[in-house]
Amino acid sequence: MREAVLPTMLLALETSCDETSAAVIHDGRVLSSVVSSQIRLHAEYGGVVPELAAREHLRNLQPVTRAALHEAGIAAGQLDAVAATRGPGLPSALMAGFKAAQAMAFALHKPFLGIHHHEAHLYSPWISGKPPVADFTAFQPNLSLIVSGGHTMLVHVEAEQQHRVLGATIDDAAGECFDKTGKLIGLPYPAGPEIDKLAEQGNPKAFDFPRPLLSDPGDDFSFSGLKTSVRYFLRDHPQLPDDPQQLRDLCASVQSAIVEVLVKKTIRAAKRLRVGCITASGGVTCNRALRRELASTCGKNRLTLRLAERELCTDNAAMIGILAERKLQRGAAGGAFEEDILPGWQLAHDL
Numbered sequence: 289m290r291e292a293v294l295p296t297m298l299l300a301l302e303t304s305c306d307e308t309s310a311a312v313i314h315d316g317r318v319l320s321s322v323v324s325s326q327i328r329l330h331a332e333y334g335g336v337v338p339e340l341a342a343r344e345h346l347r348n349l350q351p352v353t354r355a356a357l358h359e360a361g362i363a364a365g366q367l368d369a370v371a372a373t374r375g376p377g378l379p380s381a382l383m384a385g386f387k388a389a390q391a392m393a394f395a396l397h398k399p400f401l402g403i404h405h406h407e408a409h410l411y412s413p414w415i416s417g418k419p420p421v422a423d424f425t426a427f428q429p430n431l432s433l434i435v436s437g438g439h440t441m442l443v444h445v446e447a448e449q450q451h452r453v454l455g456a457t458i459d460d461a462a463g464e465c466f467d468k469t470g471k472l473i474g475l476p477y478p479a480g481p482e483i484d485k486l487a488e489q490g491n492p493k494a495f496d497f498p499r500p501l502l503s504d505p506g507d508d509f510s511f512s513g514l515k516t517s518v519r520y521f522l523r524d525h526p527q528l529p530d531d532p533q534q535l536r537d538l539c540a541s542v543q544s545a546i547v548e549v550l551v552k553k554t555i556r557a558a559k560r561l562r563v564g565c566i567t568a569s570g571g572v573t574c575n576r577a578l579r580r581e582l583a584s585t586c587g588k589n590r591l592t593l594r595l596a597e598r599e600l601c602t603d604n605a606a607m608i609g610i611l612a613e614r615k616l617q618r619g620a621a622g623g624a625f626e627e628d629i630l631p632g633w634q635l636a637h638d639l
């Protein structure tokens with residue numbers, strides 16, 4: 289194990305899914321954050337193809353890292369530490385960024401830190417501004433909602449770097465539900481942003497879809513039943529998406545079912561645990577209805593709300609670097625170079 293250091297310059301890489309990202313962090317500030325999305329590559333397959341993702345990461349890592357260093361105005365030799373996402377994620381995709389970052393740290397004789405992707409999401413709502421800066425002095429215990437294409441979970445963050453998972457989806461993630469129902473409707477992948485756009489001019493009460501597990505007292509989620517009910521609805525109304533207004537109404541109705549479940553279960557858990565602050569991150573947090581609904585419900589319940597900024601909602605290396613630097617500053621030792629990726633790495637669970 290290496291000695292703890294107070295780094296002044298840290299490079300982070302993130303390659304857990306379909307975004308190749310590199311960021312340079314300096315004392316809580318994001319000096320650069322470069323994200324190369326593979327959305328267009330995977331769109332024709334209707335979802336992420338792991339082998340293609342890994343190959344694309346290998347192609348993108350060098351130019352993305354070079355761009356991040358260039359944007360930050362530094363040379364690799366000025367780095368004090370290197371970090372990367374260690375898990376969870378697609379094994380071959382994780383491997384690309386993790387091993388590249390490890391090799392870089394090894395060559396530079398600097399500490400290396402492997403970071404839990406979801407733990408990094410937990411702190412992304414505390415990064416804000418242009419250029420983005422992490423404000424840990426504002427930190428307060430919170431109930432954190434992580435909603436993306438691969439995950440939906442509620443986490444009680446009791447103190448900085450101390451958390452327990454309260455619940456998670458037992459089947460599809462919320463983003464997956466947006467994407468799969470969108471595919472049924474005939475929208476391109478990923479359908480989340482498209483549904484968001486169409487729903488803005490739709491009537492959320494036009495069609496009635498189930499709110500899965502909403503009346504269940506637990507903190508778990510389930511979205512596959514909602515997707516199935518959309519499938520049956522379309523079987524019974526096959527021509528409906530051809531009418532532009534009905535299509536907008538359908539999108540608004542599906543979206544409102546997803547958003548209602550996410551918001552109500554989050555607020556209920558916060559009240560039960562007497563937590564005064566809610567945070568949200570992950571790709572689905574870009575959704576305008578979710579942001580609005582969380583804001584108004586938190587307002588009514590006198591809860592502080594911190595939403596990750598839109599650019600930091602989707603996967604990015606800036607949040608990985610911010611957490612890595614924070615961990616090093618708080619005395620974490622740089623990991624051993626023989627450490628490997630952990631594709632199924634779980635956040636600590638409530639027992």
Ligand code: KG4
Binds near residue numbers: 437464481
């Ligand atoms: O966090 P992310 O970039 O990747 C992971 O899945 O880890 O999240 C991508 C997901 C996709 O399912 C996408 O459809 C969804 O986030 N998404 C949205 C919106 N923007 C992205 N869902 C609803 N409304 C949006 N505006």
Ligand code: ZN
Binds near residue numbers: 405409436570571603
């Ligand atoms: Zn993520």
